[in-house]
Structures are given as C-alpha cells and as structure tokens.
Amino acid sequence: xxxxxxxxxxxxxxxxxxxxxxxxxxxxxxxxxxxxxxxxxxxxxxxxxxxxxxxxxxxxxxxxxxxxxxxxxxxxxxxxxxxxxxxxxxxxxxxxxxxxxxxxxxxxxxxxxxxxxxxxxxxxxxxxxxxxxxxxxxxxxxxxxxxxxxxxxxxxxxxxxxxxxxxxxxxxxxxxxxxx
Amino acid sequence: xxxxxxxxxxxxxxxxxxxxxxxxxxxxxxxxxxxxxxxxxxxxxxxxxxxxxxxxxxxxxxxxxxxxxxxxxxxxxxxxxxxxxxxxxxxxxxxxxxxxxxxxxxxxxxxxxxxxxxxxxxxxxxxxxxxxxxxxxxxxxxxxxxxxxxxxxxxxxxxxxxxxxxxxxxxxxxxxxxxx
Numbered sequence: 001x002x003x004x005x006x007x008x009x010x011x012x013x014x015x016x017x018x019x020x021x022x023x024x025x026x027x028x029x030x031x032x033x034x035x036x037x038x039x040x041x042x043x044x045x046x047x048x049x050x051x052x053x054x055x056x057x058x059x060x061x062x063x064x065x066x067x068x069x070x071x072x073x074x075x076x077x078x079x080x081x082x083x084x085x086x087x088x089x090x091x092x093x094x095x096x097x098x099x100x101x102x103x104x105x106x107x108x109x110x111x112x113x114x115x116x117x118x119x120x121x122x123x124x125x126x127x128x129x130x131x132x133x134x135x136x137x138x139x140x141x142x143x144x145x146x147x148x149x150x151x152x153x154x155x156x157x158x159x160x161x162x163x164x165x166x167x168x169x170x171x172x173x174x175x176x177x178x179x180x
Numbered sequence: 181x182x183x184x185x186x187x188x189x190x191x192x193x194x195x196x197x198x199x200x201x202x203x204x205x206x207x208x209x210x211x212x213x214x215x216x217x218x219x220x221x222x223x224x225x226x227x228x229x230x231x232x233x234x235x236x237x238x239x240x241x242x243x244x245x246x247x248x249x250x251x252x253x254x255x256x257x258x259x260x261x262x263x264x265x266x267x268x269x270x271x272x273x274x275x276x277x278x279x280x281x282x283x284x285x286x287x288x289x290x291x292x293x294x295x296x297x298x299x300x301x302x303x304x305x306x307x308x309x310x311x312x313x314x315x316x317x318x319x320x321x322x323x324x325x326x327x328x329x330x331x332x333x334x335x336x337x338x339x340x341x342x343x344x345x346x347x348x349x350x351x352x353x354x355x356x357x358x359x360x
Contacts, residue, residue: 012314012337012354013328014194028336124320134192138339138354140304142331148193151322156208157192159318162342162350170342170352174192174318 002101004050004112005131006120007042008147009169012136015144016117021058025139029168037135037165046070047109050100053079055116056090071109075100075119097126121149127176132157135171182281184230184292185311186300187222188327189349192316195324196297201238205319209348217315217345226250227289230280233259235296236270251289255280255299277306301329307356312337315351 009026010016017023049068051059053076059067060083072090074082075097082090093100101112114123123129134147157174164170189206190196197203229248231239233256239247240263252270254262255277262270273280281292294303303309314327337354344350 012352018334025334136352138337138357140328140331140335140337142328142334148320151320154198154205154322155320157318157320159344159348159350162344164339164342168339170339170350172192172316172350177318 002105002110002112002128003130004101004114004123004128005042005046005133006114006129007039007133008115008120009135009137010147011139011141011144013140013142014147015141016147017145018141019143021145025137025141028137028139029166031166035165037169037171038133038163042133043070043113046111046113048073048104048111049113049115050075050093050104050119051115052076052119054118060086070113073100073104097122097128101128117145117147117149120147124148124155125151127153127155130176131160132174133171134174135165135169138168182285182290182292182308183310184281184294184303184308185222185226185313186294186309187219187313188295188300189315189317190327191319191321191324193320193322194327195321196327197325198321199323201325205317205321208317208319209346211346215345217349217351218313218343222313223250223293226291226293228253228284228291229293229295230255230273230284230299231295232256232299234298240266250293253280253284277302277308281308297325297327297329300327304328304335305331307333307335310356311340312354313351314354315345315349318348 011025048070049072056074066089073093074090075093077094079092082092114120156177158177160173160175162172191205228250229252236254246269253273254270255273257274259272262272294300336357338357340353340355342352
C-alpha cells in the first residue's frame with residue numbers, strides 16, 4: 001500500500017496561499033537561523049513527491065534552485081510535457097489517482113509527499129492521506145487558496161504531536177485513524 | 181474600549197458544526213473527568229456574552245440547564261423578543277455592532293465573549309476580536325458551518341500559547357497583534 005503524507009503551512013483560517021496566490025505570509029515570522037521545522041526529517045522518509053500542475057508551475061516560478069532531491073511526479077491531465085530544464089527531476093503522470101499510485105508503486109516508490117491544495121484535496125477525497133503535518137501561521141488571510149475542500153465523509157485523525165516553532169507557529173502532526 | 185474574545189472548538193478543517201448543524205464531533209474524544217479546558221478561567225474574565233440568534237436558539241435547544249452565569253446579549257435584527265423562560269438571562273440587542281458595544285459599555289460591560297460563527301465573523305470583519313482560544317478537534321468534517329469567513333483585510337495575531345488536552349485536542353490561544 002502506498003503511504004501518502006503532507007507537509008504544508010496554512011494560515012489560521014486554512015489558506016495555503018493568499019487571494020493573489022502569493023505566500024508572503026510564510027515570511028511573516030522571522031526565521032533567522034533557517035529552522036527547517038522538521039522538513040529535512042520528513043523529506044528523508046519519502047520516496048517521491050506528487051503535486052498538481054499549479055504547484056509545479058509555482059515552484060518553477062520561484063527564484064531559487066530546484067528545491068527537491070526526490071523525484072517529483074506532476075499530476076496533470078492537461079500539461080503536455082515537462083519543460084526541458086526539469087527533465088530527470090519532474091515527471092508527468094496522468095489518470096486516476098489510485099492508478100497513478102499503483103503504477104508508481106510498481107516502479108518502486110511507496111512513500112509519497114503529496115503537495116498542493118487541489119492535489120491534497122483529491123487524495124483526501126479518496127481517503128489516501130495517512131499523515132498530515134500542518135504548520136499554522138498566526139494570521140487570518142480572509143480569502144485565498146484553501147488547504148481543505150469538501151468531503152463526502154468525515155475523516156478522523158489521531159494527534160501525533162503538536163509543536164511550537166519560532167514562538168509563533170504551531171505545527172500539528174496527525175495520522176489517519178483507521179479501524180483495525 | 182470593549183475587549184472581545186472567543187472560546188470555541190473547531191474541526192481541523194475549520195467547522196464549528198457539521199453539515200447538519202450538529203456538534204457530535206465534540207464528543208469524539210472521551211472526556212471522562214469533564215476537563216473544562218480553560219473554560220472556567222475564561223468565563224471568569226468576561227462580563228457578558230454576545231451571540232447571534234442562531235447560536236442562542238441552538239443553546240436553548242440543548243437538553244441541559246441554561247449554561248451561562250453571565251448576561252447573554254443576543255444580537256438579532258429579526259428576533260422580536262426573548263422567550264419568557266430566559267428572561268433575566270438573555271437580552272435582545274440589535275443594530276450595528278459598534279453601536280451595540282458602545283451601549284453595553286455604557287451599561288458597565290467591557291469584556292465580551294463573542295460566540296457563534298456568524299457573530300464571530302462579523303466581529304472579525306470590524307477587527308473587534310482581541311483574543312481567540314480555539315480548540316482543534318482531529319477530524320475533517322468536509323462540510324459544515326465555518327468558524328471563519330471572508331475578510332477584506334488580513335489580521336495578524338500573536339500566539340499566546342498552544343496546549344494539548346486529552347492527548348488529542350490542540351488549544352490555540354491567540355491575541356490580536358496591534359501596532360502600538
């Protein structure tokens with residue numbers, strides 16, 4: 001079985017980007033020592049990332065080197081190809097989520113970092129998210145791109161831990177509660 | 181100046197009631213010792229409650245004795261009168277929020293517990309909330325009555341504390357960040 005996790009920051013009102021699609025709020029709390037807040041440890045445990053086209057294009061637009069050391073599978077039914085410069089780093093996948101995961105499993109990937117609002121929402125709709133690490137920033141954005149979306153069924157989680165970083169950020173770590 | 185606070189529980193996806201208006205999720209974590217999670221201390225610091233008609237009617241519908249020992253001001257422009265049995269406990273107020281608060285201040289009330297989704301949202305729109313104590317339950321409801329709504333402007337807060345109750349609930353305590 002694939003194991004899908006998220007590691008994401010949100011505003012207190014649940015937005016992962018503001019009304020203009022920007023993420024300036026991530027800079028609101030100074031982080032002079034570049035604390036990674038558990039990201040490095042999280043990244044070590046995954047085999048690959050899965051994100052949507054929008055998140056991929058957002059990352060491509062950042063004025064920083066390619067930030068991932070694991071393969072990034074870009075889930076899109078509209079994108080025709082991955083731009084040349086990301087060849088060998090990002091790979092296009094399309095189709096139904098479970099089929100995509102099956103195929104990636106066959107190729108040896110088992111632990112996935114699911115990124116991007118729409119993609120996380122799609123995975124939650126299929127109840128495929130096992131772990132969520134959510135870092136809550138102390139701001140109400142009032143409008144923006146929401147982390148969570150509508151679900152047909154409620155999903156219960158177990159709180160694994162809650163940790164404060166930089167005196168202002170609360171990182172919530174949840175694991176899907178499965179009846180055994 | 182009035183001092184307005186909230187003390188409220190939400191699902192992880194920010195709902196204060198489920199798609200049917202119910203709050204069954206508040207019972208998902210057993211609380212055998214009836215831990216009050218700071219409510220008693222919070223209640224001691226307020227002079228009165230302000231809630232909307234819907235919250236008032238919800239509380240009236242609960243199969244428990246009237247739960248408040250402070251005056252409850254029911255903000256409504258449609259309700260004609262408070263039912264006889266709540267006379268002396270709940271009081272109808274109407275009009276614009278700031279005017280209502282001004283009047284209550286004149287009557288000697290200064291610290292208000294603002295309750296109910298719509299009412300909290302209205303107060304936030306006017307940037308009148310100074311403190312928020314939010315207890316996050318480990319469930320995605322997927323749909324329901326949201327705690328937060330649209331805002332024209334972002335509102336920054338300071339994290340006062342974060343505390344875990346019953347191993348599963350994270351209580352976030354924020355104070356509005358004001359430039360002085």
